[in-house]
Amino acid sequence: MTDTVRPAFHGFEQIPLREYAERAYLDYSMYVVLDRALPFLGDGLKPVQRRIIFAMSELGLAAGAKPKKSARTVGDVIGKYHPHGDSACYEALVLMAQPFSYRYPLIEGQGNFGSSDDPKSFAAMRYTESKLTPIAEVLLGELGQGTVDWDPNFDGTLEEPTWMPARLPHLLLNGTTGIAVGMATDVPPHNLNEIVSACVRLLDDPGASVRDLCEHVRGPDYPTTAEIITATSDLLAMYETGHGSVRARATFMREGQNIVITALPYQVSPSKVIEQIAQQMRAKKLPWLEDLRDESDHENPVRVVLIPRSNRVDAEQLMGHLFATTDLERSYRVNLNVIGLDGRPQVKNLKMLLSEWLLFRTDTVTRRLNHRLQNVERRLHLLEGMLTAYLNLDEVIHIIRTEDQPKAALIARFELSETQADYILDTRLKQLGRLEEMKIRGEQDELDKERDRLMATLGSKAKLKKLIKDELLADAKKFGDARRSPLVARDVAQALRETELVASEPMTVVISEKGWVRAAKGHDVDAATLSYRDGDDVLSHVRGRSTQQVAFLDSTGRSYSAAVHTLPSARGNGEPLTGRFALASGASFQALAVGDNDQRFVIASSHGYGFVTRFENLTSRQKAGKAMLSLTIGATVLQPATVFNVETGRVVAVTSAGHVLVFPVSEVPELDKGKGNKLIEIPKAKRSTERVIAIAVVSPGGMLSVKSGARTMTLSYRDLDEYMGARASRGGLLPRGWQKVDGLVAE
Numbered sequence: 001m002t003d004t005v006r007p008a009f010h011g012f013e014q015i016p017l018r019e020y021a022e023r024a025y026l027d028y029s030m031y032v033v034l035d036r037a038l039p040f041l042g043d044g045l046k047p048v049q050r051r052i053i054f055a056m057s058e059l060g061l062a063a064g065a066k067p068k069k070s071a072r073t074v075g076d077v078i079g080k081y082h083p084h085g086d087s088a089c090y091e092a093l094v095l096m097a098q099p100f101s102y103r104y105p106l107i108e109g110q111g112n113f114g115s116s117d118d119p120k121s122f123a124a125m126r127y128t129e130s131k132l133t134p135i136a137e138v139l140l141g142e143l144g145q146g147t148v149d150w151d152p153n154f155d156g157t158l159e160e161p162t163w164m165p166a167r168l169p170h171l172l173l174n175g176t177t178g179i180a181v182g183m184a185t186d187v188p189p190h191n192l193n194e195i196v197s198a199c200v201r202l203l204d205d206p207g208a209s210v211r212d213l214c215e216h217v218r219g220p221d222y223p224t225t226a227e228i229i230t231a232t233s234d235l236l237a238m239y240e241t242g243h244g245s246v247r248a249r250a251t252f253m254r255e256g257q258n259i260v261i262t263a264l265p266y267q268v269s270p271s272k273v274i275e276q277i278a279q280q281m282r283a284k285k286l287p288w289l290e291d292l293r294d295e296s297d298h299e300n301p302v303r304v305v306l307i308p309r310s311n312r313v314d315a316e317q318l319m320g321h322l323f324a325t326t327d328l329e330r331s332y333r334v335n336l337n338v339i340g341l342d343g344r345p346q347v348k349n350l351k352m353l354l355s356e357w358l359l360f361r362t363d364t365v366t367r368r369l370n371h372r373l374q375n376v377e378r379r380l381h382l383l384e385g386m387l388t389a390y391l392n393l394d395e396v397i398h399i400i401r402t403e404d405q406p407k408a409a410l411i412a413r414f415e416l417s418e419t420q421a422d423y424i425l426d427t428r429l430k431q432l433g434r435l436e437e438m439k440i441r442g443e444q445d446e447l448d449k450e451r452d453r454l455m456a457t458l459g460s461k462a463k464l465k466k467l468i469k470d471e472l473l474a475d476a477k478k479f480g481d482a483r484r485s486p487l488v489a490r491d492v493a494q495a496l497r498e499t500e501l502v503a504s505e506p507m508t509v510v511i512s513e514k515g516w517v518r519a520a521k522g523h524d525v526d527a528a529t530l531s532y533r534d535g536d537d538v539l540s541h542v543r544g545r546s547t548q549q550v551a552f553l554d555s556t557g558r559s560y561s562a563a564v565h566t567l568p569s570a571r572g573n574g575e576p577l578t579g580r581f582a583l584a585s586g587a588s589f590q591a592l593a594v595g596d597n598d599q600r601f602v603i604a605s606s607h608g609y610g611f612v613t614r615f616e617n618l619t620s621r622q623k624a625g626k627a628m629l630s631l632t633i634g635a636t637v638l639q640p641a642t643v644f645n646v647e648t649g650r651v652v653a654v655t656s657a658g659h660v661l662v663f664p665v666s667e668v669p670e671l672d673k674g675k676g677n678k679l680i681e682i683p684k685a686k687r688s689t690e691r692v693i694a695i696a697v698v699s700p701g702g703m704l705s706v707k708s709g710a711r712t713m714t715l716s717y718r719d720l721d722e723y724m725g726a727r728a729s730r731g732g733l734l735p736r737g738w739q740k741v742d743g744l745v746a747e
Contacts, residue, residue, distance in 0.1 A: 107132060512533075607687070
């Protein structure tokens with residue numbers, strides 16, 4: 001039989017890269033999920049938090065002790081249990097000490113531990129001091145009573161608890177957030193009294209549904225007095241599925257004419273909210289506000305004063321707009337994804353969380369009682385041996401003095417165990433007084449009674465359940481407090497439309513030949529008398545209101561729009577529209593129109609083609625505008641004509657040769673964009689010299705002014721009858737001397 005030749009081992013393993021990458025990524029993923037990002041259901045802590053709390057207890061930093069430098073705690077944590085960055089560890093410590101971040105802070109900090117305005121503005125750990133708060137006793141109180149498993153630390157020189165024996169469901173009390181690999185957790189904080197009440201309900205009625213438990217747990221309870229406005233039905237659905245969202249809104253009150261914001265949603269910075277409001281004021285999007293002040297101080301952590309322009313301002317409407325456009329109203333994601341007792345992450349509903357935690361608590365109490373029972377029985381065993389020694393004291397002393405191996409002799413003579421013999425030999429002489437026998441018998445009686453109580457509790461599920469319930473209620477009485485976040489069902493705030501934020505005032509929009517625009521208050525503005533830059537003059541103007549949009553048409557037929565109230569004042573020369581819009585090379589602005597979305601206009605070119613369109617089609621949010629009027633080569637855009645009545649209105653078109661054609665508006669097609677139909681005929685031979693000067697629409701009872709130089713001819717609606725004709729016909733000639741028309745004005 002030949003020997004099999006085995007390949008030499010070189011101290012490393014060769015595996016395919018794909019397999020190695022998959023294995024390494026899975027290992028990393030499980031580490032992040034289980035040992036960093038997600039909390040354990042039992043104590044609600046992540047590993048770094050658990051190690052900080054344990055290290056502080058080992059340093060003797062209980063609630064009644066003097067605080068020590070935070071650097072000392074961080075040093076112990078990263079040196080003994082958590083070999084990671086000191087800054088991340090210190091930040092985790094600070095978070096547990098911030099009353100605006102934790103509903104029930106576990107650490108009491110002295111020094112600068114940040115503020116609600118800037119939670120990360122805390123001082124360096126060499127400057128601050130810290131110790132545990134009284135409620136941390138809920139996590140640590142039963143640690144040394146056989147309630148937890150212990151694991152070796154990272155270098156095997158020390159042991160640390162695998163979890164904390166929490167007497168309360170800390171996971172729901174303070175909540176937590178974390179992002180792992182492929183999953184995340186967002187557990188909101190809750191009120192201690194409500195959670196304990198739900199646990200008691202579940203102990204009494206294990207079949208209680210999530211809806212039943214929500215009679216006790218009404219919703220999250222953040223460390224702020226801002227309102228929770230999520231509907232009760234949505235909160236119930238969130239607790240039934242384990243995921244959803246919660247919406248919180250700032251609270252405010254009226255002080256005379258002023259509006260005072262008194263509370264902000266969880267983790268919202270006052271300075272950021274003030275900046276958001278101020279930014280809207282600078283952009284002239286909050287004309288209702290005169291001023292804004294931050295009067296927050298130590299006594300009033302949040303006090304933001306809004307000063308309206310007048311007492312006629314509707315505070316509810318104004319605040320509703322601010323709720324929708326700033327962080328005064330904020331939504332929080334809820335994802336109850338935690339590591340269960342089986343060591344696996346899972347999204348759990350409220351009943352699953354509380355039921356599983358009660359199993360954890362039952363196991364913890366059982367381990368604590370068994371541990372105590374073992375100690376009691378051990379003590380009784382020792383006392384039994386000590387009593388035997390007292391009853392035979394002279395003989396015991398004689399054996400100790402004369403025997404070379406007194407332990408073996410005592411065991412043989414009095415039938416003692418090794419433990420009893422060691423205890424007798426370790427007893428000091430001063431404990432051999434006459435009253436010791438009475439003390440031993442008294443202690444035996446007390447321990448016997450305690451053993452009976454422990455065995456009775458361990459042997460009865462009802463008594464064990466009652467013990468757990470009594471301890472929960474005792475902790476709730478000691479640490480519980482009233483709800484901070486009131487639950488008020490409200491609709492989600494809606495931002496006001498831009499036009500609702502602007503006072504409706506008559507405005508005249510003026511555009512110059514070089515494309516400079518401005519807006520003057522009032523309709524009695526004479527655009528020709530305004531001052532213009534050198535070499536510039538008025539091109540056109542329209543009358544509208546500050547709440548409307550104004551549309552501009554360029555020489556390529558593209559349309560652009562802007563809000564009238566955003567245009568510069570007519571006190572100066574205005575601003576170039578090229579700064580607002582992106583025009584094609586060589587293009588220039590030629591016309592403008594203002595109106596409401598449903599207002600109709602006749603859009604036409606100088607070659608006599610046009611159509612009716614709604615003003616909404618002229619507006620565009622794009623800086624580059626939108627294609628509106630298709631132009632033939634050499635054509636220009638005419639000033640749009642407002643249509644007040646499609647059925648009775650008449651279109652008037654006049655050419656440079658003095659030809660006028662009047663026809664019903666209803667004969668013009670309504671389009672969103674395009675070239676349109678022919679409005680008036682210009683003979684082919686004259687198209688190079690004759691063009692359409694202007695168009696207008698006259699309604700019944702209206703008048704038409706024909707401008708020719710310094711003269712004006714006024715025609716009534718009836719006077720236009722003699723120029724009536726079919727659309728696209730040549731029309732009639734104006735009287736001699738009026739055939740050189742400069743423009744039309746319909747009134």
